[in-house]
Amino acid sequence: MKLVDPFQRTISYLRLSVTDRCDFRCLYCMSENMQFLPKKDLLTLEELDILCTEFINLGIKKLRITGGEPLVRKDIMSFFGSIGRHLDSGKLEELTLTTNGSQLEKHADNLYLAGVRRVNISLDTLDEKKFAEITRWGRLPQVLRGIDAAQKAGLKVKINVVALKGFNEDELLKITSWCAERDMGLTFIEVMPMGDIGNENRLEQYWSLKDLWKTLASHYELTDLAESTGGPARYFKIEETGQKIGLITPLSHNFCESCNRVRVTCTGEIYTCLGQEGKSDLKTPLRSSDDRKVLQEAIQQAIGLKPKGHDFDYSRQTVEGKMTRNMSHTGG
Ligand code: SAM
Ligand code: SF4
Numbered sequence: 001m002k003l004v005d006p007f008q009r010t011i012s013y014l015r016l017s018v019t020d021r022c023d024f025r026c027l028y029c030m031s032e033n034m035q036f037l038p039k040k041d042l043l044t045l046e047e048l049d050i051l052c053t054e055f056i057n058l059g060i061k062k063l064r065i066t067g068g069e070p071l072v073r074k075d076i077m078s079f080f081g082s083i084g085r086h087l088d089s090g091k092l093e094e095l096t097l098t099t100n101g102s103q104l105e106k107h108a109d110n111l112y113l114a115g116v117r118r119v120n121i122s123l124d125t126l127d128e129k130k131f132a133e134i135t136r137w138g139r140l141p142q143v144l145r146g147i148d149a150a151q152k153a154g155l156k157v158k159i160n161v162v163a164l165k166g167f168n169e170d171e172l173l174k175i176t177s178w179c180a181e182r183d184m185g186l187t188f189i190e191v192m193p194m195g196d197i198g199n200e201n202r203l204e205q206y207w208s209l210k211d212l213w214k215t216l217a218s219h220y221e222l223t224d225l226a227e228s229t230g231g232p233a234r235y236f237k238i239e240e241t242g243q244k245i246g247l248i249t250p251l252s253h254n255f256c257e258s259c260n261r262v263r264v265t266c267t268g269e270i271y272t273c274l275g276q277e278g279k280s281d282l283k284t285p286l287r288s289s290d291d292r293k294v295l296q297e298a299i300q301q302a303i304g305l306k307p308k309g310h311d312f313d314y315s316r317q318t319v320e321g322k323m324t325r326n327m328s329h330t331g332g
């Protein structure tokens with residue numbers, strides 16, 4: 001089975017947000033008094049399992065669990081334990097996770113047992129004070145212990161850094177060499193105009209990755225890598241350290257033509273494009289019938305509506321293409 005959209009792109013990658021809640025309040029992601037969904041609106045873990053299973057039956061090969069903070073959802077490890085069966089059967093090729101790292105010390109071993117082999121951990125600064133400032137509620141030592149635990153458990157770690165003007169520009173080389181020393185991948189993300197974040201100004205936060213690349217290129221020899229994961233990341237290698245660096249540049253580089261992914265929220269909404277408002281409801285077909293064909297048809301119909309691309313644009317010094325939802329809703 002294959003899921004193919006109207007632009008002949010094969011959809012093989014599902015990102016599932018299992019909760020919109022989080023134990024941090026990152027300045028670029030949420031406002032301090034973020035309103036979360038009523039718990040009764042969330043799909044149960046069993047329902048999320050059914051959803052994923054039908055996506056996998058339709059040809060999804062890679063599943064990334066995200067949020068909010070996925071590891072704060074109650075009993076989430078039972079979900080990982082159960083969904084891992086699709087790895088054993090060979091239907092699913094990869095099960096991964098994006099996390100802020102705060103709960104990893106507790107869960108790293110069980111993630112490995114469930115079949116997870118790689119995790120993306122978000123970390124925007126190595127300075128304790130700045131970390132508390134950017135995450136509002138987070139504490140750096142706890143996350144560093146989480147990273148240690150993940151590596152000890154055998155998980156490959158990639159660090160995700162949101163590039164923020166005037167905030168972590170000065171740490172670019174320090175973070176790069178820290179990741180090289182610890183044998184961790186590194187990806188920089190451009191800040192995207194997602195949701196209401198209170199008084200923060202997106203244009204002031206925006207640090208173009210073209211500038212970041214130029215700074216790195218003035219210190220290291222960089223080689224472009226041709227590989228693509230069907231997403232917005234481009235990769236290059238630092239020859240001196242052998243490190244692979246990713247740049248997620250939805251704003252300064254358009255990636256939509258090779259998009260292979262869709263996103264599902266914890267309430268069962270499917271978003272077929274991160275940068276468009278269009279969504280379809282999968283909760284009703286999931287709950288209305290035990291015949292899973294009904295759900296499969298709803299998934300196929302939603303993918304039939306996948307748009308060609310996003311409209312994000314900061315180039316006219318205004319924020320164009322802004323989304324009303326926060327990144328924590330669809331999980332980035
Ligand atoms: N809580 C987990 C974490 O922080 O990794 C998973 C969910 S978080 C929404 C996923 C990723 O989106 C994180 O790397 C975060 O830094 C990034 N993110 C959140 N809001 C963003 C924004 N407005 N622009 C770009 N990246 C954003
Ligand atoms: Fe939470 Fe991740 Fe958003 Fe930070 S980026 S507030 S850790 S969901």
